[in-house]
Amino acid sequence: xxxxxxxxxxxxxxxxxxxxxxxxxxxxxxxxxxxxxxxxxxxxxxxxxxxxxxxxxxxxxxxxxxxxxxxxxxxxxxxxxxxxxxxxxxxxxxxxxxxxxxxxxxxxxxxxxxxxxxxxxxxxxxxxxxxxxxxxxxxxxxxxxxxxxxxxxxxxxxxxxxxxxxxxxxxxxxxxxxxxxxxxxxxxxxxxxxxxxxxxxxxxxxxxxxxxxxxxxxxxxxxxxxxxxxxxxxxxxxxxxxxxxxxxxxxxxxxxxxxxxxxxxxxxxxxxxxxxxxxxxxxxxxxxxxxxxxxxxxxxxxxxxxxxxxxxxxxxxxxxxxxxxxxxxxxxxxxxxxxxxxxxxxxxxxxxxxxxxxxxxxxxxxxxxxxxxxxxxxxxxxxxxxxxxxxxxxxxxxxxxxxxxxxxxxxxxxxxxxxxxxxxxxxxxxxxxxxxxxxxxxxxxxxxxxxxxxxxxxxxxxxxxx
Numbered sequence: 001x002x003x004x005x006x007x008x009x010x011x012x013x014x015x016x017x018x019x020x021x022x023x024x025x026x027x028x029x030x031x032x033x034x035x036x037x038x039x040x041x042x043x044x045x046x047x048x049x050x051x052x053x054x055x056x057x058x059x060x061x062x063x064x065x066x067x068x069x070x071x072x073x074x075x076x077x078x079x080x081x082x083x084x085x086x087x088x089x090x091x092x093x094x095x096x097x098x099x100x101x102x103x104x105x106x107x108x109x110x111x112x113x114x115x116x117x118x119x120x121x122x123x124x125x126x127x128x129x130x131x132x133x134x135x136x137x138x139x140x141x142x143x144x145x146x147x148x149x150x151x152x153x154x155x156x157x158x159x160x161x162x163x164x165x166x167x168x169x170x171x172x173x174x175x176x177x178x179x180x181x182x183x184x185x186x187x188x189x190x191x192x193x194x195x196x197x198x199x200x201x202x203x204x205x206x207x208x209x210x211x212x213x214x215x216x217x218x219x220x221x222x223x224x225x226x227x228x229x230x231x232x233x234x235x236x237x238x239x240x241x242x243x244x245x246x247x248x249x250x251x252x253x254x255x256x257x258x259x260x261x262x263x264x265x266x267x268x269x270x271x272x273x274x275x276x277x278x279x280x281x282x283x284x285x286x287x288x289x290x291x292x293x294x295x296x297x298x299x300x301x302x303x304x305x306x307x308x309x310x311x312x313x314x315x316x317x318x319x320x321x322x323x324x325x326x327x328x329x330x331x332x333x334x335x336x337x338x339x340x341x342x343x344x345x346x347x348x349x350x351x352x353x354x355x356x357x358x359x360x361x362x363x364x365x366x367x368x369x370x371x372x373x374x375x376x377x378x379x380x381x382x383x384x385x386x387x388x389x390x391x392x393x394x395x396x397x398x399x400x401x402x403x404x405x406x407x408x409x410x411x412x413x414x415x416x417x418x419x420x421x422x423x424x425x426x427x428x429x430x431x432x433x434x435x436x437x438x439x440x441x442x443x444x445x446x447x448x449x450x451x452x453x454x455x456x457x458x459x460x461x462x463x464x465x466x
Contacts, residue, residue: 069182072388213394226250365392
């Protein structure tokens with residue numbers, strides 16, 4: 001009986017121990033409960049464990065943003081192809097629409113930004129619209145000559161379909177790079193860091209994308225310039241004196257011996273050109289405000305010094321002679337100044353007009369992607385829209401650069417040997433020669449007026465002898 005009673009007592013103790021164990025196990029907090037527990041026994045905040053599994057709502061955010069950038073690449077490519085195709089058939093109408101629609105488009109986007117309480121972006125787009133309007137008004141009298149140059153450049157490009165194919169190939173390469181780049185950007189947009197940190201990382205990634213796009217654009221620039229100069233030198237692309245496989249020759253030259261100059265020049269040329277266009281437009285609207293004119297002239301001379309060493313005409317010299325970038329830029333600018341062509345180039349706005357078309361294409365891409373983003377994540381509209389706009393601008397710029405390259409090549413050939421242009425298109429040669437003569441006369445008249453004003457002021461400042 002004692003053995004039996006001791007056995008029962010042992011079983012009861014084991015049962016009690018098991019119940020206590022169950023209670024202890026139930027009282028152990030789980031991983032989620034540890035993350036949600038706000039205070040410990042001492043009252044301090046208890047951080048969640050490092051190995052916490054994210055909740056289902058936090059997963060897959062990067063995958064949600066990547067299709068938006070895929071859409072941006074697709075829309076940008078379609079807009080770039082359509083704009084180049086229409087430009088080659090209706091150059092005048094396309095450029096006029098781009099110039100006049102850009103101001104309205106910027107103003108409308110500014111209104112929508114203010115409506116969405118995006119004050120910074122609303123002010124930025126409003127300022128851009130005002131600057132665009134002021135620039136267009138200041139150079140309105142130059143548009144007839146600009147459209148003439150663009151029409152002839154489009155005529156040259158249209159006669160060389162192989163350069164259009166080169167532009168499309170490089171656009172495909174840019175799209176492949178954007179696939180990799182967009183994964184990184186999608187991760188940044190979907191991250192949990194603050195808005196300030198996200199914007200700084202996006203700025204760095206955008207600069208890297210811009211420089212990559214500039215390198216590809218300028219590589220196409222060198223390839224097209226080499227082809228155009230060869231055609232102008234030999235009279236026709238089918239001439240017997242043309243070297244064999246000229247396109248492959250220009251492409252190999254751009255991707256090997258000239259690649260360093262292309263990468264170096266891509267860092268500065270775009271920003272300096274844009275600054276020069278804006279200062280030129282403001283300078284022509286100042287009037288008789290001598291103080292403001294003095295300040296703007298100082299900035300203009302500073303930018304002109306930079307242009308001497310960083311200009312788009314250097315790529316033609318790089319393509320033809322294989323010189324380094326700075327040496328090519330200096331030689332090209334000295335050639336223009338010695339022949340007077342610099343006055344004609346300052347009067348021409350073809351680069352600014354093509355830039356307006358590039359910005360318009362980027363805005364269309366950014367708007368389409370921004371609208372789609374609004375329905376998915378309204379708090380990420382400006383981040384996704386601005387980076388999508390940059391993608392669209394780069395893709396459109398890769399196609400329009402063929403026209404800009406033709407323009408620069410025509411000016412270089414006209415400065416070195418005007419007979420090359422006369423043999424290619426005699427009517428255009430007469431028109432550009434007449435425009436050059438008018439610009440030189442206008443510059444000489446302004447010079448005489450300035451000298452006369454300076455002489456009068458000197459006479460007033462010198463006291464008459466008694």
